[in-house]
Amino acid sequence: MDGAARRGVFRTPHGRVETPAFIPVGTAGSVKGVTPEQLRRIGAQMILANTYHLQRRPTADVVRDLGGLHRFMGWDGPILTDSGGYQVFSLAKLSKLSDEGVEFRSHIDGALVRLDPYIATEVQNKLGADVIMAFDDCPPLPCDEDRLRIAVDRSVRWAAQCREAHSRGDQAMFGIVQGGLDISLRQRCAEELIKIGFDGYAIGGLSVGETHEQMAAVLGPVAASLPADRPRYLMGVGMPRDILAAVVAGVDLFDCSLPTRNGRNSWAFTADGPLKMRNEKHRLDQTPLESGCDCETCTRFSRGYIRHLFNAQEMLGPILTSIHNLRFYQRFVARIRELICEGQLARIVSEFPIAAMAAVDGTGFQPVSDTGCKPVPR
Amino acid sequence: MDGAARRGVFRTPHGRVETPAFIPVGTAGSVKGVTPEQLRRIGAQMILANTYHLQRRPTADVVRDLGGLHRFMGWDGPILTDSGGYQVFSLAKLSKLSDEGVEFRSHIDGALVRLDPYIATEVQNKLGADVIMAFDDCPPLPCDEDRLRIAVDRSVRWAAQCREAHSRGDQAMFGIVQGGLDISLRQRCAEELIKIGFDGYAIGGLSVGETHEQMAAVLGPVAASLPADRPRYLMGVGMPRDILAAVVAGVDLFDCSLPTRNGRNSWAFTADGPLKMRNEKHRLDQTPLESGCDCETCTRFSRGYIRHLFNAQEMLGPILTSIHNLRFYQRFVARIRELICEGQLARIVSEFPIAAMAAVDGTGFQPVSDTGCKPVPR
Numbered sequence A, B: 001m002d003g004a005a006r007r008g009v010f011r012t013p014h015g016r017v018e019t020p021a022f023i024p025v026g027t028a029g030s031v032k033g034v035t036p037e038q039l040r041r042i043g044a045q046m047i048l049a050n051t052y053h054l055q056r057r058p059t060a061d062v063v064r065d066l067g068g069l070h071r072f073m074g075w076d077g078p079i080l081t082d083s084g085g086y087q088v089f090s091l092a093k094l095s096k097l098s099d100e101g102v103e104f105r106s107h108i109d110g111a112l113v114r115l116d117p118y119i120a121t122e123v124q125n126k127l128g129a130d131v132i133m134a135f136d137d138c139p140p141l142p143c144d145e146d147r148l149r150i151a152v153d154r155s156v157r158w159a160a161q162c163r164e165a166h167s168r169g170d171q172a173m174f175g176i177v178q179g180g181l182d183i184s185l186r187q188r189c190a191e192e193l194i195k196i197g198f199d200g201y202a203i204g205g206l207s208v209g210e211t212h213e214q215m216a217a218v219l220g221p222v223a224a225s226l227p228a229d230r231p232r233y234l235m236g237v238g239m240p241r242d243i244l245a246a247v248v249a250g251v252d253l254f255d256c257s258l259p260t261r262n263g264r265n266s267w268a269f270t271a272d273g274p275l276k277m278r279n280e281k282h283r284l285d286q287t288p289l290e291s292g293c294d295c296e297t298c299t300r301f302s303r304g305y306i307r308h309l310f311n312a313q314e315m316l317g318p319i320l321t322s323i324h325n326l327r328f329y330q331r332f333v334a335r336i337r338e339l340i341c342e343g344q345l346a347r348i349v350s351e352f353p354i355a356a357m358a359a360v361d362g363t364g365f366q367p368v369s370d371t372g373c374k375p376v377p378r
Helices: A036-042 A051-056 A060-065 A069-073 A085-090 A117-127 A145-165 A183-196 A212-224 A240-249 A258-264 A303-311 A316-341 A345-351 B036-042 B051-056 B060-065 B069-073 B085-090 B117-127 B145-165 B183-196 B212-224 B240-249 B258-264 B303-311 B316-342 B345-351
Strands: A008-012 A015-019 A021-024 A047-049 A079-081 A093-098 A101-105 A112-115 A131-133 A172-177 A200-203 A232-234 A253-256 B008-012 B015-019 B021-024 B047-049 B079-081 B093-098 B101-105 B112-115 B131-133 B172-177 B200-203 B232-234 B253-256
Touching: A015 A021, A021 A047, A021 A316, A036 A316, A047 A051, A047 A069, A051 A060, A051 A085, A051 A112, A051 A117, A060 A117, A060 B303, A069 A079, A069 B303, A112 A117, A117 A131, A117 A145, A145 A172, A145 A183, A172 A183, A183 A200, A183 A212, A200 A212, A212 A240, A240 A316, A240 A345, A258 A316, A303 A316, A303 B060, A303 B069, A316 A345, B015 B021, B021 B047, B021 B316, B036 B316, B047 B051, B047 B069, B051 B060, B051 B085, B051 B112, B051 B117, B060 B117, B069 B079, B112 B117, B117 B131, B117 B145, B145 B172, B145 B183, B172 B183, B183 B200, B183 B212, B200 B212, B212 B240, B240 B316, B240 B345, B258 B316, B303 B316, B316 B345
Parallel strands: A021 A253, A047 A079, A079 A131, A131 A172, A172 A200, A200 A232, A232 A253, B021 B253, B047 B079, B079 B131, B131 B172, B172 B200, B200 B232, B232 B253
Antiparallel strands: A008 A015, A093 A101, A101 A112, B008 B015, B093 B101, B101 B112
């Protein structure tokens, strides 16, 4: 099962990232409800922040003037910013998409905003993350062949423009492979990006409407087409089994808002599957969210208390469940790293049965989304 | 200025409380947005929880079955529960008030609920706090003489019934002095309660509509009428200058939801007065909420970042501001304790000018309430 799974270290100006790694999402410069000190104790190595959200509020100029993203967020570890491409296509009311870029209405105030490779790169240079992303054209799936081809051509052209516009030597830049579920198109995209030359390569345009099986089928060949000596990053993914499939395909980095988003909705991850913490059955339960978990939540609080917090609409319910979920993801990838070293990755499924579960299963819990990784504001 | 100010230690089964002390409010068994670990680092010595809220949700039986309030909340320090009297009169739609008790509609679901001295005591015995309060009749101010006299007579009678019903030797029980702004009525109430005999004495029925000056005028004579060897507790108070006036009168314990409630509303306390953190003027401000403050928020984040968090409706805004405000109150009372020992309490006003400020002043900030300590759900 280990397949192309690999254990690595990615070095950044703000520290090392042991891979495979899971990157919590701090959309607007904050992992919702969780302080940087708590993130550190959770074992988060790197945080993602969203260029689109930060440029809308408070703007990249303000972040730069407040000392750059690390100082702004109070997080002195590695940070990655996306390019804004995904948000433009998922959040904004598009007004104009062309080979030059996009013009759209902000989801906040309806203001007309322009994004193109030069602007996306300049904004990310100002924000100052350790890793910045090329600006890409990210169509939702399913997607017809012509549109996919346009997206790939455009993403490659834009990637070259981003590389050219990139002005800071202390920031790594990753290119993004597009191409939907078309493997040969993705491989061509990868080749073109490698010609341009990036510090790492992301697989984008997945977890945007396709099934787990469709995604898994693409990952192996695409990861294999990327340089072995560069980090590979699957954007916006996902449920434990999605991560496992991608690790087996040879992917190193993952980000997803599921641990915090689901945590706010009272959904707790455990190795044996998710729990809905509003459920009456937890009322008198003195056990922790997950026995054996070493997080602040599980070492201190009962399921009965967490259920009460959600019922009473106390902020601490979302906070404590998010902390546990983030720690769950860190424990999951930490164990994956260990098992890769031991050549025993297949054991992960018996230790974390959730890694073989779809978000919709027979246990009666209410799934947050159909696929477990539907496109959401990252 | 030191007046009757005094420095003391109050011992409970879960630890010592250095007095004067400020007790953060954890209404439904959680200090809103702040974890017990953060509370410990903030320097909180004791937490208050509300009997009324906990009895409505999840009920005292559930709290008891989950191991009692300390284990339920994950807080192993001292806890105090109120009797529910205040909430009945401030929150509930009263249906019937008599010498026997009250029947009312729950603010949550409209259910008919009964509270009387026996029930309030039994519920608090089940919850298991270190300090429990007698059930009292707490009329809002202004209040006519007859109603006040009835409230005092009833509170004394109920206090005796609570004392009699109290079934746990490990819980201290405090009586509550009522009597509005009528000093002789309050002194009579105190005398009667002392005859019954309590482990400590609270001053209730203040901060319910009267001015700071009216409250301050009552505190000295009432505190002086209480035993010197028992803790004196002013319930639900308040702004720094209210606390200072009460300390000078010889009061030892205070609780108030202002630090967290105002924190959630972007109101940050500083020694020089409050800040409204949504204000545009903080946009590029790299300084902490309060320079010299040693809290997690001030040592790590800028005003510009906090403003951004409130603007972007990030949970971390309320969380970080609540943490600072709670630490501000702990720093304030810690300094009061030091200055009492030095016989220099008057210096507190130059070190904390806010202790001489009303909530409504000329600095242009938006006050949360007229008096700074309006009656709110505790």
